Amino acid sequence: EAQVTQNPRYLITVTGKKLTVTCSQNMNHEYMSWYRQDPGLGLRQIYYSMNVEVTDKGDVPEGYKVSRKEKRNFPLILESPSPNQTSLYFCASRKEGMNEQYFGPGTRLTVT
Amino acid sequence: RKEVEQDPGPFNVPEGATVAFNCTYSNSASQSFFWYRQDCRKEPKLLMSVYSSGNEDGRFTAQLNRASQYISLLIRDSKLSDSATYLCVVNIRGGGNKLTFGTGTQLKVEL
Numbered sequence: 001e002a003q004v005t006q007n008p009r010y011l012i013t014v015t016g017k018k019l020t021v022t023c024s025q026n027m028n029h030e031y032m033s034w035y036r037q038d039p040g041l042g043l044r045q046i047y048y049s050m051n052v053e054v055t056d057k058g059d060v061p062e063g064y065k066v067s068r069k070e071k072r073n074f075p076l077i078l079e080s081p082s083p084n085q086t087s088l089y090f091c092a093s094r095k096e097g098m099n100e101q102y103f104g105p106g107t108r109l110t111v112t
Numbered sequence: 113r114k115e116v117e118q119d120p121g122p123f124n125v126p127e128g129a130t131v132a133f134n135c136t137y138s139n140s141a142s143q144s145f146f147w148y149r150q151d152c153r154k155e156p157k158l159l160m161s162v163y164s165s166g167n168e169d170g171r172f173t174a175q176l177n178r179a180s181q182y183i184s185l186l187i188r189d190s191k192l193s194d195s196a197t198y199l200c201v202v203n204i205r206g207g208g209n210k211l212t213f214g215t216g217t218q219l220k221v222e223l
Binding site for chain 2: 033035040041042043044045048058059088090099100101103104105106
């Protein structure tokens with residue numbers, strides 16, 4: 001089944017404790033992105049990647065890192081999480097030249 | 113001003129009603145336009161792309177007015193299962209993989 005998977009789905013952590021949210025897609029898509037969704041603000045792009053080893057900042061990159069060592073994986077790293085990073089996070093992928101973006105099921109992160 | 117603006121709703125309509133959502137975008141370089149559907153606490157899924165000539169998919173009709181920078185979605189004969197949040201999305205030419213999302217319009221279809 002073609003899909004985007006994210007892990008963990010739910011995470012409660014404390015300020016300053018490094019964490020990684022994994023994202024993997026099995027559709028051989030070139031483009032991958034991370035978004036956060038907050039009430040009243042909608043989905044905002046954090047980082048995106050156009051292919052292996054090619055990443056760039058989105059609208060709200062501060063406090064996040066990403067890497068794209070393999071085409072299928074695009075992990076999101078929070079080196080020192082803070083409470084303002086409490087949010088719902090979505091990973092997404094898209095085939096180059098195609099319009100449809102496929103989203104993962106989301107990761108609900110709470111930083112206390 | 114937000115890049116993509118939508119009325120947040122909620123729109124509460126009876127089953128069978130016709131409902132229309134509007135969306136405006138501020139960047140005239142916007143190139144591609146979409147409507148996504150998002151069920152509560154789930155991931156967004158593409159509902160339909162929006163083409164300059166307007167397009168229809170079953171009960172759903174999308175229209176684009178580039179001069180007014182305005183996109184619309186019309187749902188005819190609404191069903192209970194249409195209850196969701198509808199996100200207006202634009203892609204700017206040369207913006208790489210960047211999609212800009214509206215905050216969404218919530219639709220509740222009631223018996």
